[in-house]
Amino acid sequence: MNHPVPPAPVRRPVPAELLQALQAAFGERVSTSEAVRAHHGRDESPFDPQLPDAVVFARSTEEVQTAVKLCGQYGVPIIPYGNGSSLEGHLLAVEGGVSIDLSEMNQVLSIAAEDLTATVQAGVSRKALNEALRGTGLFFPIDPGADASIGGMSATRASGTNAVRYGTMRENVLGLTVVLADGRIVKTGTRARKSSAGYDLTRLFVGSEGTLGVITEITVRIYPQPEAVSAAICAFPSMSGAVKCVIETIQLGVPIARVEFVDSLAVRAINRHSNLTLPESPTLFFEFHGTGAGVKEQAETVQQIAADNAGSGFEWATRPEERNRLWNARHSAFFAMLQLKPGCRAVTTDVCVPISRLAECVVETEQDLKGSPLLCPIVGHVGDGNFHVAMLIDPAKPEELEEAERLNRRIVERALRMDGTCTGEHGVGLHKMGFLLDEHGADAVDVMRSVKHALDPRNLMNPGKIFSYKA
Secondary structure, eight states: OOOOOOOOOOOOOOOHHHHHHHHHHHGGGEEOOHHHHHHHTOOSSSSOOOOOSEEEEOOSHHHHHHHHHHHHHHTOOEEEESSSOOSSSTTOOBTBOEEEEOTTOOOEEEEETTTTEEEEETTOBHHHHHHHHTTTTEEOOOOOSSOOBHHHHHHHTOOOTTHHHHOOHHHHEEEEEEEOTTSOEEEEEOSSSOOOSSSOHHHHHTTOTTSSOEEEEEEEEOEEOOSEEEEEEEEOSSHHHHHHHHHHHHHTTOOOSEEEEEOHHHHHHHHHHHTOOOOSSOEEEEEEEEOHHHHHHHHHHHHHHHHHTTOEEEEEEOSHHHHHHHHHHHHTHHHHHHTTSTTOEEEEEBOBOOGGGHHHHHHHHHHHHHTSSSBOOEEEEGGGTEEEEEEEEOTTOHHHHHHHHHHHHHHHHHHHHTTOBSBSSSOOTTTTHHHHHHHHOHHHHHHHHHHHHHHOTTOOBSTTSSSOSOO
């Protein structure tokens, strides 16, 4: 897995004529200011900022089409921008170009409660969609932690804490509106629950990370609010015991809604950040959805499985404010962990393995991390075999970045050896391009590259991400 270093990307010039044309079309909603460009040229990845040359704030599919066509006339790259919460360098303008900010495309276009679907513009956040669903008895379950935009979640095939029960964006996106590199507007899918009509273009764009087109509208599945919800936490003396509890719960067929793992270092960070007093040991966060009787039965079953794996202190949270406090603490874990080392940046990884190999993978990873001088807390959506390591580095010390990449490489190698994947939900972006080749092989990546060449022959859509444009 010694990946060749790709050639440094060359920034493409942005002619003054293009900027003038954009300003004529969008007025004050075009910015070339340093502050606005800087905001759009960084994300939560460990990479240095790489700024676009201009930012356009679009409000409709037609406006995105206008911006894309103008950029196409001058051969200038286009970088779609949602909420800026990506972790693998997806948003960086490595070849310069124009960032199309979709945050003002924030309308919930329709809610079809009887069909359990909703259609939104790409800039609608998951929290905003659920706020719009308040009072309908329905909710959108995909919950990656950050208040990401639905467009960005679609582009990275996000999942999160509820994926073990409700699936990922792959299972929950029914249709898309996409502006292609040549300015065509394509609608994929319908509101029907299934179809055998032609190639599945919806799934092609879900997870494409902005490299095939700009997603502007999304139709998603929504779900009835459960009759009863209960949350719980349980501490374990070892990571192995906690993960084995999860494996046995899943294999027994308990329809758990959420099961999240945090190691002792992550618990310490969460306690400090959220003013909690959890025991500083490996801990599972659970949530159960269903009828009152069903939730009680699920919880009692899991409590017994936890006890069989040396779990203790099984604590319940049935009131909404108690549950929210627990889950807000879990969702703030990334920023809590950054506070363990003030001024640090995080090199993150998010491998996913078959559930039967999860305990082995996590325990071996724990042994690797114990031998490192870096602080490396572990959290995970372990109900579907996915866990994250945040390697905290001083950006002024190159040797720490080198150590983090060494650890990252070993974690990914281990996951691939166990028939897993290099990224369960963050996506490839810049950081995992070499690992994509290791995972799928040259022929499969060539097929992906052929799709890119067919839809974006001039490499205008978010260039430099996922794989090199040229083999």
